Amino acid sequence: MIRRLKPALVLAVVPVLLGAVACSSQPVPPEPQTVTFSASYPEYSSVAELWSTADLVIEATVQPGGRVMVEMPAADDGTDPRADPGGSHEGLTEEQVGVVYTVRTVEISRVLKGTASAGQHIGVQEMGGTRNGVRYVEAGATLLAEKSRVLLFLRTYADFAAAPLNPLQARFDLDSHGGYRSLPGNTLRVTKAELDALRAGRVS
Secondary structure, three states, rough: OHHOEEEEEEEEEEEEEOOOOOOOOOOOOOOOEEEEEEEEEOOOOOOHHHHHHHHHHEEEEEEOEEEEEEEOOOOOOOOOOOOOOOOOOOOHHHHOOOEEEEEEEEEEEEEOOOOOOOOOEEEEEEEEEEEEOOOEEEEEOOOOOOOOEEEEEEEEEEEEEEOOOOOOOOOEEEEOOOEEEEEEEOOOOHHHHHHHHHHOOOOO
């Protein structure tokens, strides 16, 4: 759940500025500053483990747009590395204290596990986003792309957007033949036959 994830480390703050073009009277506006961070997630040894942990498993299409938000930590959780030892956030922005994430809408085309229906739109959260002129990027992450078709293993919440169990392992892209492609770096592989067996309870 992204609202409770703690970015392990801010790795880099990279301001990319474009100077005014020589001999031009029109200044070039600066590019957004980029903040790159990393975060830790539970890891899964098999698709069966993903299946048993997920509340909802769906095939869906990513819709246009997204809402960039900030999840603030609890006042006493001690997770803010920039805060003073007393826990004060004075002088820090929301983005420096909290976790920036984006909620994207997906349209469900098929429900394999859980309570949902085809045609339903739900929110799915992922780390990062652009807010107040700063682009927040999770190192190594592959973001959901508009119109992409995906298989997602999700944890759901009563009052918040669903979250992939692991942004690398719990998402598979659908290919043109209806099969599933793992993201680069994900050693797990999934087939329709395996999903059918999991749905039928034939895989433990």
